[in-house]
Amino acid sequence: MKKLFFLIFLVVGGRLEAQQLKPMQFREEIFDFGVVAEEGGPVDHEFVFTNASGRPVKILNVQASCGCTTPGWSKDPVPSGKTGFIKASYNPKGRPGYFNKTLTVTTDLDATPVVLQIKGQVSSQAQSAAEFPIAVGNWKLKTGSFNLGKVYRKDEFTSRDFQVINASTKAITFAGKYVGPAYIKVDVTPKVLAPGAKGNIKVSYNGKLKDSYGFQSDNIEITTDDELQPVKSFSVYATLEDYFEPLGPQELSKAPQMKLNTTSFEYGRVTQAGATRELLFTNTGKKDLQVKAVQGNCTCITAQANKTTVKPGESSSIRITFQPQDRTGTLQKAVTVYSNDPQNPVQRITFSAYAD
Numbered sequence: 001m002k003k004l005f006f007l008i009f010l011v012v013g014g015r016l017e018a019q020q021l022k023p024m025q026f027r028e029e030i031f032d033f034g035v036v037a038e039e040g041g042p043v044d045h046e047f048v049f050t051n052a053s054g055r056p057v058k059i060l061n062v063q064a065s066c067g068c069t070t071p072g073w074s075k076d077p078v079p080s081g082k083t084g085f086i087k088a089s090y091n092p093k094g095r096p097g098y099f100n101k102t103l104t105v106t107t108d109l110d111a112t113p114v115v116l117q118i119k120g121q122v123s124s125q126a127q128s129a130a131e132f133p134i135a136v137g138n139w140k141l142k143t144g145s146f147n148l149g150k151v152y153r154k155d156e157f158t159s160r161d162f163q164v165i166n167a168s169t170k171a172i173t174f175a176g177k178y179v180g181p182a183y184i185k186v187d188v189t190p191k192v193l194a195p196g197a198k199g200n201i202k203v204s205y206n207g208k209l210k211d212s213y214g215f216q217s218d219n220i221e222i223t224t225d226d227e228l229q230p231v232k233s234f235s236v237y238a239t240l241e242d243y244f245e246p247l248g249p250q251e252l253s254k255a256p257q258m259k260l261n262t263t264s265f266e267y268g269r270v271t272q273a274g275a276t277r278e279l280l281f282t283n284t285g286k287k288d289l290q291v292k293a294v295q296g297n298c299t300c301i302t303a304q305a306n307k308t309t310v311k312p313g314e315s316s317s318i319r320i321t322f323q324p325q326d327r328t329g330t331l332q333k334a335v336t337v338y339s340n341d342p343q344n345p346v347q348r349i350t351f352s353a354y355a356d
Contacts (some may be wrong), residue, residue, distance in 0.1 A: 003190055007209075011045075013214075014148065021052060022052065022142075023051070023052055023053035023110065024050075024105075025050040025052045026047055026049045027047070027049070029114075030116070031053055031119075032120060033119070034121070034178070034194065035194050035195070036092045036120050036121065036123070036195045036196075037092070038092045038122050039065060039093075039108060039124075039193070039210050039250050042089050042093075043090050043092070044088065044090075045118060046141075047085060047087075047088070047116050049085070050081070051078045052078050052081075057109050058077040059107050060108060060113070062086055062106075063242070064088075064103050065102040065103070068090060068091050068092075068095060068113050069089065069091075070088075070089040071086065071087065072087075072123065074086075083182040086103060088103055088223070090120040090343075096120050096122050097121070098119070098122075099122060100117065100118075101118060101119070102115050102116065103345070121197075123196035132163070132167075133175070135167065135229055137222075139172070139226065140161070140167045141162065141164050141201075145237060146162055146220075146234055146235065147237040148203065148205050149238070150241065151238040153207040153208050153243065154207055154208055154243050155206065156208075157188070157206050158238075160203050160205065163198060163200060164188075164199050164200070165198050166194065166196060166197050166199070167196075168226070169192065170195060171193060172224050173191060174222065175223065178221060180220035181218055181248065182206075183205060183206040183209035184206075184220055185203070185204055186202070187204075188200070188202075188222065189202070191246060194303075197302045201222075203220075203237050203356060213240055213241055213293035213338045213356075214239060214241055215237050219234070219235055220236055220253075222260075237347060241242075244342040247342055253286065254285075255285050255288070256287045256289040256339070256341050257281075257283065257284045257341050257344075258281055259283075260280075261280040263347065263348065264280070264349065265349075266352055266353070267351055267353050268354065270324060270355050271356050272355070273352075275321070275322055276320065276321050277322070278317040278319050279314060280293075280315055280317050281317070281318065281337075282310075282313075283310040283311065283314055285311065285341070288309055290309055291305040292339040292340065293335050294318055294337050296320075296333065296335050297333060297334045298333055300333070301322055301333060302320075302321040303335045304318070304319055306318070306319060320351070322351070325333070326356050332350065332352050334349065334350075334351075335348070337349065
């Protein structure tokens, strides 16, 4: 049994030694250029190898997998124990995006060629300008604000990602410092954004901590070492509403239900002094209806429910006052009502008016 283990050890050890002692010992067989600027011209890398074969080696040919890659190599035989090179020159012009190319090296040592690999990401200023038109210092973004859309009033953070590009010739570092309310968190990855590289801004929002309803607007500041604009200010938008667990038919039949008498109306002609309308609603459900918030989509609207708790079968009204505030002509506005009706927790009332 000991002899068997010894033989296995010799065979495995011999294989490992053979793998480690390749005739051509390259420092690396794969090279990542990282981010390459399309406008910066060709980029080069030399794959340096040591001849460990015990005799001189001559490189017969190097074949690139693409016309975008130009190979070069040591033309004279490389003596045993000495170093030679394979040079790869990649031209990024007209090739934005990821690239992965190979160079197949044929020598007089072995019929089996050596395959080397180059890869990277080509960034294009022209493409970036079209896709990321908003400049905030040396950061380029698709929009100048962060809109998270619908966020539920739950004690958890809802996140959304926003891409960013470093448009400068120097790396930009985010040290983790940002200023904003406690219900908003910000993270930027990678922390060090290389020139021309694309990164990600993760904005997270806790609806329960905000404790409001409807459309919300906040401001945050992100600090970097960007020489052009180190402190970057952004608006953060979110629309908050309650979250309801799915209910079965029996539970729904016992829930509160808010029925508006109308969801649209005409104010008609309105002077700058303004006008007021009241719209009726009824709780057609089996539990108390809670009107959580009533919100107009304009500072020109003041709206509130006359009763915020309405018993089953009872009715109340929503009082809407519209003041044009120097607006003239035909105007379209809306009021949103938030309640504990699980089937229709958010209902919208639209109206039009002609302001003198």
